[in-house]
Amino acid sequence: MTDIVILGGGSGGYSCAIRAEQLGLSVVLIEEDKLGGTCLHRGCIPTKALLHTAEIADAVRGAGHVGVTASLGGVDAGAAVKYQQSVVAALYTGLQGLLKRPNIEIVFGRGRLVDKNTVEVDGRRITGKSVVLATGSYSRTIPGIEVGDRVMTSEQALTLDRVPESVVVLGGGVIGIEFASIWASFGSKVTVVEALDRILPGEDEWSSKQMLRALRKRGMAIRVGTKVDAVQETEKDVTVTLSSGDTIDADVVLVAVGRGPRTDGLGLAEIGIATERGFVTVDDNLTTSVPGVYAVGDIVPGYQLAHRGFQHGMFVAEHVAGMEPVRVDGDIVPRVTYSHPEVASVGKTENAARDEFGTATSAVYDLGGNGKSRILGTAGGVKVIRAREDGPVVGVHIVGDRAGELIGEAQLAVAWEALPSEVGAFVHAHPTQNEALGEAMMALSGRPLHAHS
Structure with missing residues (x-):
């Protein structure tokens, strides 16, 4: 044995x-x-x-x-x-x-x-x-929608050896947004359809709004609060019929509704x-x-x-x-959506923090004020959430390129129940994107530095 x-x-x-x-x-x-x-x-x-x-x-x-x-x-x-x-x-x-x-x-x-x-x-x-x-x-699929040559899951999408002219991504979660980002960068015309009222519904609402703005700026069409009634595949294309009655013709449809x-x-x-x-x-x-x-x-x-x-x-x-x-x-497990820009988070959303602690306070530091982010040409920000007005850090949410590389320090702050003032007191190397996390912590502890009123 x-x-x-x-x-x-x-x-x-x-x-x-x-x-x-x-x-x-x-x-x-x-x-x-x-x-x-x-x-x-x-x-x-x-x-x-x-x-x-x-x-x-x-x-x-x-x-x-x-x-x-x-x-x-x-x-x-x-x-x-x-x-x-x-x-x-x-x-x-x-x-x-x-x-x-x-x-x-x-x-x-x-x-x-x-x-x-x-x-x-x-x-x-x-x-x-x-x-x-x-x-x-x-990979989950949608009942009534058959996977085929042009209607595919993420596994099939990974082996696609051509750049589709147009793509409809069914699902605005992590997998859907990552593939949407890939194809948009490759030059495809991308439409994301999400049944819920926002993309990345598991993230803080602030992160979802930041990403919606960023993806639309990249030229993607984002349809939220929209369900799919039918998907019809032919040899030449795929027609997606939405609950609104609209139809979208696409080269490829990705079914990305979770696992x-x-x-x-x-x-x-x-x-x-x-x-x-x-x-x-x-x-x-x-x-x-x-x-x-x-x-x-x-x-x-x-x-x-x-x-x-x-x-x-x-x-x-x-x-x-x-x-x-x-x-x-x-909540202690860090989460990252590796799109352009990235979304990274650890801990609670602001709504979840209010539900648990009664009140919660937050501060957002815009990456527009961060030197390294300006150099890289990325937009977004860092949102830090604390329990009540004097409690520890219970959530950190970051939107911007390379956000996934910043979430490690945030995880330590949340897991060790650090106060914003304690993290803000650390010296963060300049110029780095990591400074943005320190700036957000300082702002939440009442002593902002590079923050516009």
């Missing part, structure tokens, strides 16, 4: 395997596809590689503004796909080497729970003292593991309703993010090894 049997070799699964092996435990890691899961092969990494291509295309377009003579002849989508595949391949090779450890056995195939200690893979039964479910997520937990067919109900809307319910130790069986990553309710999966996996390994790890989850 092995110490831990892990079902799924994505972010949560392989991080659990590595940490468990480091702690002296024996591991069997079961994966039906490729090690690395969605993030490495069909999500985070390939998407961000294409976003880097998009960033370079935008930089070439704007080169004349900074005194560089250059012109953009176009984007070779096929070459861009090969570039992102090379990035994935290099990381995949590295991961395979990382998992070649004496006490980790890798089994390829589809696993199913037989009982709380046993997983069956292609007729072989593997028994462990503990079992970890890390099966990840899949669902991959829990069907695992035998969960048969052994008594509780689920809710397909997600596995867990306690504070990520234990399911069946003792000894854990769940991590995207199948656990909450943010479906790779770095959350990493933390879950390491937490479970340490917990099984008898340690007392600290679980980081919920």
